[in-house]
Amino acid sequence: MQTSFTPAQLADPDTRESNTILRSCVHCGFCTATCPTFVLLGDELDSPRGRIYLIKDMLEGGRPATEQVVRHVDRCLSCLSCMTTCPSGVNYMHLVDHARSYIERTYTRPWPERLLRRALGLLLPYPGRFRLAMRAAGLARPLRRLVPGASMTAKRLRAMLALAPTRLPPATTTQGPQIHKAEGERRGRVALLTGCAQKVLAPSINEATIRLLTRMGLDVVVTTGQGCCGALNHHMGQHDPAMALARANIDAWTREIDGEGLDAIVINASGCGTTVKDYGFMFRAEPGEQPARAAAVSALAKDISEVLVQFDYAPTRAANGLEVAYHAACSLQHGQKITAAPKQLLARAGFKVREPAEPHLCCGSAGTYNLMQPDIAAQLRARKLENLRRTGAGLVAGGNIGCLTQLSGEGGLPAVHTVELLDWMAGGPRPDGVVEPQVA
Structure with missing residues (x-):
């Protein structure tokens, strides 16, 4: 061109x-x-x-x-x-x-849209604020069908209320700044990005990650000063807030890199992983040492599936052929080019992995997309759910909290993070909503 x-x-x-x-x-x-x-x-x-x-x-x-x-x-x-x-x-x-x-x-957007975008940028990346917002939305959820009008503002409000969970899991202490020591002989030392929305909506994902990695002989560090990766603000064009969040993470992880060192920065939300792996590009024009520090962080960033392959994940029991439909999150398959590892790990753990038709098409979550473009997101969700149901599996596995929330909502399918299933087969608890097949 x-x-x-x-x-x-x-x-x-x-x-x-x-x-x-x-x-x-x-x-x-x-x-x-x-x-x-x-x-x-x-x-x-x-x-x-x-x-x-x-x-x-x-x-x-x-x-x-x-x-x-x-x-x-x-x-x-x-x-x-x-x-x-x-x-x-x-x-x-x-x-x-x-x-x-x-x-x-x-561009000056209409004021309702400006207000919504500002609210999302100020709430979603901060777990404390997001938890309060989710509690309020959960209380108002039964009123969503009473929201009048066919305007985009009304549709967005109904979409937000529909996505709000009726019950939030309790906050846990395992996700605060600390070091989770390896069990047995230490094989490595990694940092874990605990995220923002995921900490509120599904803390079990981080807990499963920590259990599994420590059981495999890895020290897991949750660093002081880390927070949201910045992706939510970044994809709404909110450049300065996104860079501020990313800068805080770079500072936190650099202290660990320069201290005892890190073998990897583990990320179990693929949307976050795509962004952290891009920090080197995002900070390329920054002054001083920031570009090199950002590039070093990006080089260490790995999806949880990559780390499990690297350190030879081995289940301690078999899944008895439980059928799982694997949903390939866009940020994992297109953003990070990781396609085979999650399916191979599930198969290694004894799951029968089913792949839906049109795996390349998005489910409609895409960060805040299902809130900002509810009509298109709903069509994509329906299309994805139909393809998943046609696999015959009653359970969906995926690697991104946004997708899991989108697919397991009202009228959806039980959706569980891949790491929760792998942790279960390596000695962890059975994930909520999963029914273990009976052996004849």
Whole structure:
């Protein structure tokens, strides 16, 4: 693709990077076949290729974003399926992230949307605030069908209330700053990102991760000062809050790296993992030692499945052939290019792994997408659930809290994190909602 940025525009590192990305696109259109919004809507502007044209025109012109550009960029899930499909290696992720930041700087959204985005950015990354918000939403949940109107604001409110759990699990002490010592001979030392929303919605995921890793001989460090990875703010174009959250994590993990050292930074929410692995890029233009520190953190970041493979996960019992439909989170299969490891680990533990049709298509969660674009998200959820049900499995395994929440909601299927199932087969408790098959 030809571009015509001025030298002054190219002095900006984000614009310079976007120019390189744009010039790598050859307009082939392979991305349209695997883009969830294009599959649903059939609009070229709701495909990666169409959005690339819109973003190019917006950035080259240096003008404020228009309503048309905002509408179609907002509909993008950032599922990154297009990057898996693209034969030219177009880094659409960095391009759309830049576009979203540019939109937030130059476009004034309607006030209800501004209020919602600000609220999400101030609540979701902070477990204490998020817990209070979830309690309030849970109390109001029965009223969701009474919310009047067909406006987008009304639909978003109903979607938020529908996703709110009726009961929150109690907070645990295992996720606070501390060192969980390895059982037996120590084989390594890792840090664990305990996250934000996951700590509130499903603390059992972190607990299973800690139990399993310590049982495998790893010290698990929950560092002081770590918090949200910044992905939720980052994907809403809230650049400065996202960088502040990421910077805190980099500082916390660097202290451990420079101290006793780390073999890995373990991440059990794949959306977070994609972002942490991108810290090196996000901080590339920062002054001083920050780019090198961020790159070092990104190099150590690993999904829990990668760590379990690295340290030779071995079950102590068999799952007796329990059938599990494996849901491949977009951020894991497209963002991190991890496709085989989770399924291999489940099979090693004795589960019969079933794969649904259209595994490349998003479930509609995508961070805050199911709150901001409830109609599209609902269609994608229904499509995904139908494909999962057709596998015949009564249980879904996945590696991202957003997907698990989306799929196990009202009318959904029991959905459990892969690490909880693996921990169960290595001596941990049976995950809630899982029924163990009886051996004849």
